[in-house]
Amino acid sequence: MSGWTHVASSTPLSLARSFAFGLLQAAVLLAVAPLLRGVIKKMKAAFQTRQGPPLLQGYYDLAKLLRKEPVRSETASWVFVAGPRIYFATAVAATMLVPVLFAGAPLEQAGGILVLVGLLALGRFTLAIASLDTGSPFGGMGGSREMTVAALAEPALMLGLFTVALWAGSLNLGDLVRTTAQRGPSGHPSELLAAAALFIVLLAEAGRVPVDNPATHLELTMIHEAMVLEYAGPDLALVEWASALKELLFMTLLVNLFLPLGLAASAAPGAIAVSGALYAGKVFFLAVAVTLVESTNAKLRFFRVPELMALSLGLGFLALAIRFL
Amino acid sequence: MSQNLVILCAAGMLVTAYLMVGQKALFVAIRLYGLQSILLGVVAVAMAFTDHRPHLLESAALTIGLKGVFIPWFLMRTIDRIGIHREIEPFVNTPSSLLICLGLTVVGYRVSTGLAAGGEGAAHHVIGVSLSMLLMGLFLMVTRRKAVTQILALLTIENAVFLVALGATSGMPLVVELGISFDVIVAVLVLGILVHRIVDRFESMDVSRLSKLKG
Numbered sequence: 382m383s384g385w386t387h388v389a390s391s392t393p394l395s396l397a398r399s400f401a402f403g404l405l406q407a408a409v410l411l412a413v414a415p416l417l418r419g420v421i422k423k424m425k426a427a428f429q430t431r432q433g434p435p436l437l438q439g440y441y442d443l444a445k446l447l448r449k450e451p452v453r454s455e456t457a458s459w460v461f462v463a464g465p466r467i468y469f470a471t472a473v474a475a476t477m478l479v480p481v482l483f484a485g486a487p488l489e490q491a492g493g494i495l496v497l498v499g500l501l502a503l504g505r506f507t508l509a510i511a512s513l514d515t516g517s518p519f520g521g522m523g524g525s526r527e528m529t530v531a532a533l534a535e536p537a538l539m540l541g542l543f544t545v546a547l548w549a550g551s552l553n554l555g556d557l558v559r560t561t562a563q564r565g566p567s568g569h570p571s572e573l574l575a576a577a578a579l580f581i582v583l584l585a586e587a588g589r590v591p592v593d594n595p596a597t598h599l600e601l602t603m604i605h606e607a608m609v610l611e612y613a614g615p616d617l618a619l620v621e622w623a624s625a626l627k628e629l630l631f632m633t634l635l636v637n638l639f640l641p642l643g644l645a646a647s648a649a650p651g652a653i654a655v656s657g658a659l660y661a662g663k664v665f666f667l668a669v670a671v672t673l674v675e676s677t678n679a680k681l682r683f684f685r686v687p688e689l690m691a692l693s694l695g696l697g698f699l700a701l702a703i704r705f706l
Numbered sequence: 707m708s709q710n711l712v713i714l715c716a717a718g719m720l721v722t723a724y725l726m727v728g729q730k731a732l733f734v735a736i737r738l739y740g741l742q743s744i745l746l747g748v749v750a751v752a753m754a755f756t757d758h759r760p761h762l763l764e765s766a767a768l769t770i771g772l773k774g775v776f777i778p779w780f781l782m783r784t785i786d787r788i789g790i791h792r793e794i795e796p797f798v799n800t801p802s803s804l805l806i807c808l809g810l811t812v813v814g815y816r817v818s819t820g821l822a823a824g825g826e827g828a829a830h831h832v833i834g835v836s837l838s839m840l841l842m843g844l845f846l847m848v849t850r851r852k853a854v855t856q857i858l859a860l861l862t863i864e865n866a867v868f869l870v871a872l873g874a875t876s877g878m879p880l881v882v883e884l885g886i887s888f889d890v891i892v893a894v895l896v897l898g899i900l901v902h903r904i905v906d907r908f909e910s911m912d913v914s915r916l917s918k919l920k921g
């Protein structure tokens with residue numbers, strides 16, 4: 382426990398302690414991620430005056446899937462088996478690079494923004510090639526769609542993150558959050574533009590409505606669901622869990638980069654409680670925003686998605702350009 | 707603190723202008739305009755408090771009530787009545803429009819540094835944003851096909867002019883404010899009627915058809 386106090390003063394933790402802290406943070410986020418999806422589903426249902434599934438449905442589903450035996454196609458090779466595992470592992474590794482409750486990330490010495498983006502890209506890539514492995518047309522179609530969206534979302538994500546990084550003069554997420562927390566709101570328009578760009582990226586990466594519909598299994602429209610259509614049992618559970626974690630990760634990134642208010646500077650229980658409550662509030666606020674977008678917009682036709690991503694990319698470029706004007 | 711609020715809202719206006727360029731649903735565009743006007747009202751309120759200019763509160767109330775609520779409602783009602791296809795069909799495709807608007811924003815920001823009040827601080831951003839919005843409004847006006855979207859572009863320009871007035875001067879007297887507001891209302895009402903007439907005659911809001919001799 383005493384090791385955590387060093388996080389704020391940015392003295393490097395010992396490697397073992399960093400790992401322990403990182404694993405703990407990943408475990409907490411993994412435990413919370415399905416709840417976030419449940420909350421969004423519940424709020425969406427309330428919009429449609431339905432009752433919706435119970436908040437904990439995500440956990441029941443995961444438990445059920447994990448108990449089942451995996452069913453794999455006869456033609457599936459090791460790539461198919463490795464896909465969900467690497468996807469899950471990269472998502473867990475990515476959470477260790479991101480500051481959540483503390484003004485510092487557990488493994489921040491391991492890398493910053495570029496490693497984070499790279500890890501997420503690696504996970505997506507393995508899942509996409511795994512979807513091609515069985516030779517089913519749906520998997521290939523979903524994989525191709527997912528990569529199309531990702532290729533457009535990734536530069537926008539990088540531009541948004543770089544805009545914030547310019548303020549702190551560092552690509553390290555821990556440094557970044559510490560600087561923004563000390564300085565307070567910058568009072569520069571580029572911050573809002575970058576936040577808007579990253580919000581659109583969040584919608585795309587989480588497979589939310591204007592880009593993808595998480596609730597549908599209609600073959601013609603789905604993107605992520607089509608890619609993982611062949612998976613069953615524990616394999617599917619890993620994919621679902623990692624996707625939920627990724628969504629929470631993006632929300633965490635967004636709230637902590639642009640509103641680092643109240644992040645704990647030490648491991649004192651009081652500071653953690655305050656930071657935890659504020660974090661939950663901020664993520665909930667973002668979840669409400671996502672729900673509003675999902676409930677008031679129709680899913681875009683697939684060929685319109687690049688236009689939305691161009692908008693996000695444009696906002697990112699603008700944020701970066703205005704920074705220098 | 708309220709300096710930050712001013713800049714945040716001005717940036718929000720720029721984002722709404724950008725979203726207006728980037729999406730195609732007519733109703734969303736109108737709601738975005740309403741949001742933009744409300745943000746403009748918030749800028750005016752914040753400036754009224756920081757610079758002790760209480761008369762700005764009145765123009766803020768006018769802006770929010772009229773441009774934030776009444777005009778969007780009126781435009782939506784007009785569209786409902788004439789029952790047109792609710793999609794914006796621009797002459798220039800979305801990605802190119804976005805790129806062009808990006809360039810316009812850079813130009814607007816660059817030009818604002820040349821103005822006496824636009825050199826630094828909050829005024830720099832406010833004037834930069836408003837000049838960019840002005841240019842984007844002009845761009846929207848020449849690239850949009852439908853009469854209603856052209857009205858929206860005109861209103862965006864009007865918002866931009868109001869914002870530049872807030873940033874560069876100590877605000878206009880109330881009489882001028884009132885005059886402008888009534889001008890805007892009358893313009894929207896007249897344009898609403900004009901849209902009805904265009905639709906009556908050509909069964910479409912597409913203004914490019916106006917240049918053809920036969921319908």
